[in-house]
Amino acid sequence: MKGMSLIVRTIARVVTTFIILYSAYIVVYGHITPGGGFPGGVILALGIMLLMLAFGKDLPLRKLPEGRASVLDCLGALGFWAIALLGFTAGYFFLNFLGKGEPFRLVSAGTMPLSNIFIGIKVGVSLFAVLTALSVYRRFYPPGEEPPEED
Amino acid sequence: MIPYLFATAMLLIGLYAIVARRNLIKIVIGVAITEYAVNLFLILLGYRAGGIPPILSKGMDLNKFAANSVDPLPQALTVTSIVIGLGVIALLVALVLRLYEKYGTLDESEIKRLKG
Amino acid sequence: MEVLLYALLGFMVVGCIIAVEIKDLLSAVVSVGIVGICLSVVFLFLGAPDIAIVQVVVETLCLIILLRATVQRDDTTIYKYIESFAVATILIFSGVFMVLAYRAFKDLPSFGHPLMTVSQEYLREGLAKTKAVNFVTSVLLDFRAYDTLGEATVLFVSILGAIAVLRRRGRR
Structure with a gap:
């Protein structure tokens, strides 16, 4: 369980940077180009999976x-809730209360980029958690042989 | 009409796998196929012949865009549905791994027999 | 264009049948992955690049999770199959369902001509109201943000359930 060969490791180290950069792009530009919080988060989890x-x-x-x-996961969920609740400051739940700006700009569309970032963090980190749970917590021995005790 | 029937056929194949297969992995695969069929059907409902994606590009007339674009509403709901499907698959696989660890088999009837 | 779409859909149906019928579990998982990738291409044909991105990414992760469940088994082949009575029942039910679905689809708007009563409103006024260019995102995060909140909650609960089922500490 020490990982793969040197070639795979070197390439994975370089490529993971670009994968995580791409996921950030997908999340941040979600209101201008196809993408958004959900695919960006899954790409983040896939980069860590690599x-x-x-x-x-x-x-x-x-x-x-x-x-x-777990802290990051809760941060994403609470951030999305906070954006929803902050709508009450100007009127009602989920009101897009920030300034809208011009279309085709990165900073536009009010709360949408913020919501995308929080959703991206939440989806990415929770999928990372389930992947680690699937691979780390148990080794999945058949019932006959007992797993060695670990602390 | 014909694409709808394709989606229905996929749905029925998924249901068949859930009902008639004894292997737990095959049942998980059936659930995944059912999800694909439902998502495909929702997107097929919103398709407009010769339509453009619901993303505005620079210098496009808004009225012309609204008359030509495909339906954005089922697409937005399908995004969430796909990600929920991933969560469901993860939960099912976790349950399958636990069952394998306890009983040492993936066969449903075998598990029922071992349980007694 | 239409012919290509039908060919892809037919290929997906064949892939589903192979995934259900083949005896080797690893091959079944791989063919379900192929069906998912084809579904992403179909979404591109249907003018939904957002969904295509989500589908191709989610399919990769789903394939990894399913492979995790399949590999490291001593024996990944199935020998036993179910009795013919259940198969006959499900086949009869499928026939009845197909006929009823055919009759129901006649009342739906035909393929390529959607109804879009609410969506026209979103498309015409979405830019002025939200200034977001991607209308899928503006529906997802502004007009229908309640659904997204509920979805985030469902994802949270299902991941929580998976971790609670899998973790070693805290049981016994």
Whole structure:
């Protein structure tokens, strides 16, 4: 479980940067081009998955421990709720209360880019959590042989 | 009409896999196929012949765009539906792995027999 | 264009049948992945690039999760199959369902001519109201944000359920 060969590791290290950059692009430009929070988050999870495949199971958990992942997940959910509730300051639930700006600009459309960022964080981190749960928590031995006890 | 029937055929194949297969992985595959069929049907309902994607590009007339674009509403609902489908598949696979760990088999009738 | 769409749809149906009928579990998982990728191409044909991106990405992740469940088994082949009574029942039900669906589809708006009563409103006034150019995002995050909130909650709960089922600590 030490990961793959040197070639795979080197290429994975370089490519993961671009994958995460691409996911940030997909999230941030979600109101101008196709994309948005959901696909951006899944691409983020896939980038971390590539690291996990190439370097073994331990490296992603060292970079993003369980506690911090759970904090980020709750941060995404609460941020989306906060945007929804802040609509009350100007009127009603989910009101797009920020200034709208000009179309085709990056900073436009009020709360939409913010919502996209929070949804992207939430989807990405929760899918990362389930992938780690699928690969790390258990080794899935058949019932005959007992797994070695780990703390 | 004909694309709708294709989507219905996929839905029925998925249901067939859920009902008539004993292997748990095959049942998960049936659930996935059913999801694909429903998403495909929703998007097919919103398609307009010769339509353009519902994304405005620079210098496009708004009235002409509204008369030519495909329906954005089922697309927006399908985005959420696809991601929910991923969560459902993850949950099902987690349950399948737990069952395999407990009973050592993926066969449904075998699990029923072992349970007694 | 139309012919290509029908060819892709037929290919997807064949892929589904192979995924359900084949005996090797690994091949079944791979063919379901092929069906998902084809579905993404079909979405591109139907003028939905947003959905195509989501589908191709989600399909990759779904394939990884399903492979995780399939590999590392001692034996990935199925030998036993169900008795013929259940198969006959489901085939009769499928026939009846297909006939009823055919009659119901006659009342739907025909393929390529959607109704779009609410969507026309969104398309005409969405730009002035939200200044977002991508109308899918503006429906998703502004007009119908309640649905997105509910979806985020459902995803949260299902992931929570998966982790609670899988984790070792805290049981026993």
